Amino acid sequence: MGSTEKDVENEIVRDSVDGQVLVKEEPLSGSGNSSGKTSSERKNALSYANILRSRNKFVDAVAVYESVFERDGENVEAYIGKGICLQMQNLGRHAYESFAEAVRLEPQNASALTHCGILCKDEGRLVEAAEMYQKALKADPSYKLAAECLAIVLTDLGTSLKLAGNSQEGIQKYYEAIKIDPHYAPAYYNLGVVHSEMMQYDTALNFYERAAVERPMYAEAYCNMGVIYKNREDLESAVACYDRCLAVSPNFEIAKNNMAIALTDLGTKVKLEGDINQGVAYYKKLFAIIGTMLMPWVLYKDRENLDKAVECYKIALSIKPNFTQSLNNLGVVYTVQGKMDAAASMIEKAIVANPTYAEAYNNLGVTYL
Structure with missing residues (x-):
């Protein structure tokens, strides 16, 4: 699993000015206060450029930054502002040159250095x-x-190292990321992935839980926790994790399929323990979440678990006895298992339930071959 990365917003200077901002340009004079006027004009132009940039008027802003350079060719803030505008226009090379010039003029400028880093990463x-x-x-x-x-x-470096087979070095990078930013959820998540792959499931759970704390909408973390609990046969905890996952990402197909399997197993478990009503409740929850169009055959066919597929279809029919698709699909599974009489019986029931269901007639024909 790869890392999950959050976007980095460009720094912008926001203002509370409504409407058009006008900058009065005055010619330079040889009077005694010319230096003061020049400084004031430069500040006004720089502020105006920053306002334009904050309003996504990048071309106009660059033009104003250029006017600042005419008066002050070493204005670091203007080089940074110009670089951001060029970056937002996908002019990466020119943006880097602008940031690099700011760094040359002021080697300890954290903003310019950071923006150079952003372009390197891109x-x-x-x-x-x-x-x-x-x-x-x-x-x-x-x-x-x-x-x-x-x-x-x-974190990205850690993932690259891990994929190259250097898991320990990758883990070290994840820990370095956490040390730099203790709230960066993907670093915790990727540590969970690594420890899961190493079968250190308790440690993995701790990291997934921390990732979810730092990013409550982290669907992948909830899903992976559910997988660990399911493999431990802690079905209630698995279902709870998948619930949280689907609450934040309702269309997460992997989680929906995992939830379907967990609910099926949980429903069967409590039914065999004698709590039939609770079992049916889990089955109903299954269909409420995944919809009646989902065919358990799809979930289990790749696992070559036909008995489990049969169980799922029977569950569906216990809830909706005349459900055409389940009748038909159960007949298909029986056909694969070589139970031709049972297959024909199920498919005929599907046809009775829906006489226009062409697929059922086709499948019934297969049973007579």
Whole structure:
């Protein structure tokens, strides 16, 4: 399983100005206060460019940043702002040049270093990106964006190492990511994946749970917890985990299929223990979640578990005795098992339930071959 990565928002300068912002341009003069006027004009232009950028008017903003350079060719903030605008226009190389110039002028500028790192990561240069983020944090340990970005790239590096067969080195990168950003959920999730693969399931559960704490909408973490509980035959806990998963991601097909299997097994378990009503309740929940169109045959055919498929169809028929598809599909399974009389009986019932169900007539013909 790969890592899951969150988006990094560009820094923007927001304002509370409504309507059009006008900047009054005045010619430079040789008067004694010319320096003050130039400084004021430069600040006004820079503020205006930042406002344009915050409103996604990137082309206009770049033009204003260029006007700032005409007065001050070493304005670091303008180079950063211009770089962000170019980056948002997918002009990565030119954006990097602008950020790099800001770094040249101010080597300890955490924002410029971080944006250089973001562009390195976008190009797949993860090691260089990590180095840039580390320099940014060295310049400003409190710079949150750099910490978040470093945690992301360390996690990606960890996954690359793991996929290359270097699991221990990958684990180390995940731990480094957590040290940098203790709230970065994908690092915990990937640690859960690694420990699951190493069959260290208690440790894996702890990491999945922490991932879910940091990111309550983390459907994959809930799903993987459910798998561990299901394999331990703790069906109630498995169902609870799949419930949480589907609550945040209702169309998560893997979780829906896993839930179907867990509910089927749980319903059968409590039914055999004598609690028929509770068993039926679990079966009804199964169909409420996955819908009556889902055919358990699909779930179990790849597992070559025809008996389990038969059980699922019988469950469906205990809830809806004239359910055409279940009657037909049960007949198909009986055909595969060589029980031709039982197969013909089920398919004939399907035809009685729905005389226009062409597939049933076709399957009935197979039983007479």
